[in-house]
Amino acid sequence: MTVGRIAVVGASAAGLAAVEALRRGGWTGALTLIGDEPHLPYDRPPLSKQLLSGDWQADRLGLRTAGQLDTLDLDLRLGTRATALDTVTRTVTLADGQRLECAGVIVATGVRARTLPGLAGTAGIHTLRTLDDALGLQTWLSGASGAPRRLVVAGNGVLGCEAAAVARELGHEVTLVGRDPLPMGRLVGDGTGALLADAHERHGVRMLTGSLDGVKTADGHVTGVRLADGTALEADTVLLAIGSEPAVDWLRADAALDTSDGLRCDEYCAAAPGIYAAGDVARWYHPGHGRHLRIEHRMNATEQAMAAARNLLAELGATEDERRPFTPVPYFWSDQYGMKLQAYGVLAGADRAETVLLDKEQRQVAALYGRDGLATGVLAAGLPPRQIRGLRAVIATPGPWDEAHARLLAAVGGQ
């Protein structure tokens, strides 16, 4: 039985993976894909890397060709925003007032870049979430004048660090301002953070600890920033990389949904009967970690969308399958100055981290992260691929810290 409509709200990596998985899984009914950006589904990780550096043009980011999308027989609504979801009737309302009654809905609306109030319309202030954001910043970085200009990057998480590295390599004067004393320190801990700090310092990035308090403008263009401690910095351009917020505003009217820090889901990625979520917006219960997780990593977007699609089809009786809990081993990577960090498992929320520095010059490092006595995550840089794949096995299932630590050392040949 495959009747009615499934709507997938959000047309980025998760939304695309969801509609593909629904068709592969046998859904022959109507399938609506709603995206608020005007672009066909594209890939975001290169925005802060290859696109920002100018190595790639935008057309290289497309996840599928128009022809490939045609084979999915989609009711594709781009440049269209969903404004409400009624979970009882499974009705999605669009900005133009249209109401789509659905057999099932997959929410994949992702996150929005956080900004500071009162900066709308100020020239030279950028965020970096969408393709249009990235093109705007890239236009400035590739500036025709040729002279290095001053960029302040507010926020030293993954995105801020990657953008700072690209801008520096393009010859700009870059100041990286973050609340954590070490780049990505809150995520990766002190040992790996110190290694990253060393890399940024060697390349000439100025690093400051602090948070942005406001910006100075002249004639509607940014001229500098103020930090909370009173420090004033001159700037021609400011990148706000100060985190993101799950795009759940449109879901708030339905009291059946918990939208605190993303759309809360069970272990099947279900938020309500017939309503599933996937990707950056989904906060689901991971049985292996024994808690709710919300993961803003590229691989999770696809994997979770495939799981949500499978489970929705099972719930609707459209397949013979049973619903299965979604229990992935999360993965993320980051590139800075030719240095690649790769991590498996969960690093966020760790109460313990230990870094094994294998070779400082070669920037070879392995690190273990844990919580409540269990090892939950592992990170590596500069190691051969076989070793890195071996590290994944160390934390594929959270286990006792000491045991995982011994296995980590055995895998990397550390002391």
Next chain:
Amino acid sequence: MNITLDADKCCAAGQCVLVAPEVFDQRDEDGIVVLLDAQPPAEQHAAVHEAAAICPAAAIQVHA
């Protein structure tokens, strides 16, 4: 089935090797994907489709 790679996109995640080790490998020096079999036999097709789907860099293209 015919597989093509965009090695420039590859982020060396190694997920493809975990899913389809008879079709994909990684270069020792930098982990970039290596195609072992561009036209794998039918029993590999499901694994290859999964590898292409979960590749976090969208570097694997599968053609009919």
